[in-house]
Amino acid sequence: MFQRVIIGFLLFTTCRGYAQSQKFADTLFGSSEPLVVTSTRVAGKLSNVAVPVTLVSAKQIQQTGLLRLQDVLQEQTGLAVVNAPLASSLNGYPNPFGQGIQMMGLDPAYTLILLDGEPLVGRNAGIVNLGRLAIGNIQQLEIVKGPSSCLYGSEAMAGVINIITQKPLGNRLDVQAYGASRNTTSATLSFSHQQRSTGIQAFLHQYSSGGYDLDPTTFGKTVDPYQITNANFKWVQDVSAKSQLTFSFRLNQQNQQNRYQIQSQATPEIVSGKSTEQDATAFFQWRYHLPGAAKLYIRSFINTYENSAYVNLEKTGARFDELNFKQQLIKQEAQLQIPKVLFGQMVAGAGFMVDAVTATRYQGNPSLNTWYAFAQQEWKIPAYHVTVIAGARIDERQDFRAKLSPRLAIAWKPDDHWKIAASIGGGFKAPDFRHLYLNYNNPQIGYSLLGAQTLPQELLRLQQAGLLQNGAQIAPYLTPASLLPEYGMGIHGSAAYRSAGWQASLGLFYNEIHQLIDFYSLPFSRSNGLPVYSYHNVGRIYTRGLEADVQIAISPRLKCSVGYQYLEAKDKDVIAAIDAQKIYRRDPQTFVTELVKQQDYQGLPNRSKHTAQVKIGYEQTAAGFYANLRAIYRSPYGWMDINGNQIMDDPKEMTSGFTLLNFTTAKSITKNTSIQLGIENILNYTQSVQQPQLPGRTFFVSLQCSLSNTNNKK
Amino acid sequence: MKKNLFAAMILTLFVLVVSCKKDATVAVVPAVSATQTISVPFSSATNFRFFSFKDSTLVTSADSTTTKWDFAVRFTKFLVNSNASGPGNAGVIMQDGIFSDIKSAPTSGYSYDTTATRLAIKDGSWYDYNAVTRTLTPKAGKVFIFRTADGLRYAKMQLLSVDYAPFVGMTPTTLLYKFQYTYQPNGSTSFQ
Secondary structure (H helix, E strand, O other), X not given: OOOOOOOOOOOOOOOOHHHOOOOOOOOOOOOOOOEEOOOOOOOEEHHHOOOOEEEEEHHHHHHHOOOOHHHHHOOOOOXXXXXXXXXXXXXXXXXXXXXXXXXXXXXXXXXXXXXXXXEOOOEEOOEEOHHHOOOOOEEEEEEXXXXXXXXXXXXXXXXXXXXXXXXXXXXXXXXXXXXXXXXXXXXXXXXEEEEOOEEEEXXXXXXXXXXXXXXXXXXXXXXXXXXXXXXXXXXXXXXXXXXXXXXXEEEEEEEEEEEEEEEEOOEEEEEEEEEEEEEEEEEEEEEEEEHHHEEEEEEEEEEEEEEEEEEEEOOOOOEEEEEEEEEEEEEEEEEEEEEEEXXXXXXXXXXXXXXXXXXXXXXXXXXXXXXXXXXXXXXXXXXXXXXXXXXXXXXEEOOEEEEEEEEEEEEEOOOOOEEEEEEEEEEEEOOOHHHHHEEEEOOOOOOEEEOOOOHHHHHHHHHHOOOEOOOOOOHHHOOOOOOOOEEEEEEEEEEEEEEOOEEEEEEEEEEEEEOOEEEXXXXXXXXXXXXXXXXXXXXXXXXXXXXXXXXXEOOOOEEEEEEEEEEEEEEHHHHHHHHOOOOEEEOXXXXXXXXXXXXXXXXXOOOEOEEEEEEEEEEEOOOOEEEEEEEEEEOOEEOOOOOOOOOEOOHHHEOOOEEEEEEEEEEEOOOOEEEEEEEEOOOOOOEOOOEOOOOOOEEEEEEEEEEEEHHHOO | OHHHXXXXXXXXXXXXXXXXXXXXXXXXXXXXXXXXXXXXXXXOOOOOEEEEOOOOEEEOHHHHHOOOOOEEEEOOEEEEOOOOOOOOOOEEEEEEOOHHHOXXXXXXXXXXXXXXXXXXXXXXXXXXXXXXXXXXXXXXXXXXXXXXXXXXXXXXXXXXXXXXXXXXXXXXXXXXXXXXXXXXXXXXXXXX
């Protein structure tokens, strides 16, 4: 379905080179404007889409020289890279969760990450480790903001990031070698072959980092040495004029050599071991052209995600801890796309998913089955320059009643300059495996964290084994409590103006989520005095804000862009409690206690009120030269309660903000080769606890060679 | 003479009563306010530390079976001198509010240590633990109103901070509980 997507031009890019050589599958508009697919599941012209969507082209990514997806994403307006709150509690232990993307102030767990339209499986503490994705074969990134559950179901409440990889295109060979500070090396090989009705695309990527240490006072490195290997293979076969098959396989493997200090029976000891993350995907699609330019897609998707780790005591070699987590997702889907029906264009589909987990920390081999169906209709009313999209999706999983996720979007383009758009949608997030089935008794500290389904029998077991405190009243917890899906809604409105040489847009958003799933401690403890935790539905939050983008071509060669987001993200229950005069604070120096006022409440932790991205780029196409400087700013964000109320209401509870400054330049050496140099994090900002993923100032050099023979093209 | 004696007695009595009355007004001891820091073992396996409002100090463990203490603390667990924890008649009410705004103690509604596992002050109800910094922070605005172990007097108390005493190695040994309290020794409920 992404068959012939045109590469975009947003910023430093103009449509040229091989991008131009593509044909238009959807030639309704016949312009060279980029097409996006994530927002509606049908390729549509970017400027026509009624739902807020940002497109990042391969060229934009390539010209930054960045190799990690999270680094690319944090250069986009309104996206911030955040760590799981849990990760920061590890105090020097390697962070097994990776980083995720916070969108419109909502946690990474609410943003669905798709790779070529299919979900990435394997979330640790709600976060998909973006490190497992290579950047070298990305054709474009599509970022859809606002509830997208109407097309993609659970997890898409904040939005969707769709990573679209290259399609077989002509005969082409790309090789890249990369070296950077701290023993970082990378090599990429990309091969594309197209002959008549057969297209093949192969991609190999190897990345290796020596790790780094941001805090010499604690034993071990902040990030231990690791290696990533990626292999992709895609085969597109036109069976007939009407029928096309796509096979695609992807393998990702990450290894990390861990070595850190633990406390074993009151004496510190060194442990070392290895953690491995493996992700394998097979995808099949059959596309069939039906009469009336309708298209039918049949898709099968299998993903296996495995995460395992062990550490041994270095002194004795004895196994200290190990864990294993394996998740398998099988998805079967059919999608029908009818360009002319009911006065508009329709896309509809249905599917079935089986999601299963086997893990050391989970009881049994739980599996969850989901049925879903969706339909969306898009009407274009040329007389009024209006596009209307209405759609809904229904999801039913075995453990909760069917959830309906509707969406309505309207765009009005009165002339070539203006576009006014508004959308409203509802979405949900299903309780995940850990909320339902986790069975974890912390070996070092001694607490228990039990999923809602696991709770009754595990409490009985603990009590029988004498591991609960005497007289613990477990009776009220012996019927499995059903966890309900979180649900919410989002509204987005925007106005954009484009003119020769510049464009600007302003958007407003509001999101709200109810029935949040959070952990709580039971009213009795284990026999060791430590708490037993489980999950329940509690709380409601909202986020609202403004985002602005301005792009200016100062001259044909010099371009500049500014992106800005203002954000408020607050807990509605906290607001109500402040109104009811129930929240106090105690100054940690003077010990004076007072009631918290509404204006003191800063909102949810780890949200910056202001984030901004400024980019300046210079490009001399004929000479094969470009240079760009990009700045990313995050204002202070709430970090830790210090005044006894667990909310962020004092400037001392905020960390300082930070700025990252990145520079990249490149020059072609011959017709086919070029050299790229750059410095990431020029200001050398590091923060070992809150931002362990930032390694400090990094110099890199990269050599690229591209060979293409476009004569054989179809 | 007899009459005079009687009159003298009346007069004396009157003087006594008057002076007593006068004395009483003068002798109304204002409630005692203080801030204290006590050392408490960072361990659930050692003895509790027993505190007396009347003596405004810790009493020895040997006195744990007497009514000489009002509340006790070990690690993060509090006892009040009642039922399962001691022979006293102490009780506690945990009330949200500003310490200085609480001008008097209620006369009823106190909780006791009913059994060893159903304590008046539930462990975890008065603090938040931060796993990152490994700090215990008493919840702001939680005031403990005590009836003392003799069952006759009242005190209000709030925790100000719980810190680790300096330690070597990885495990703290001692918690420093800093708290302020106001004790009314005369048996009235007033904290003025």
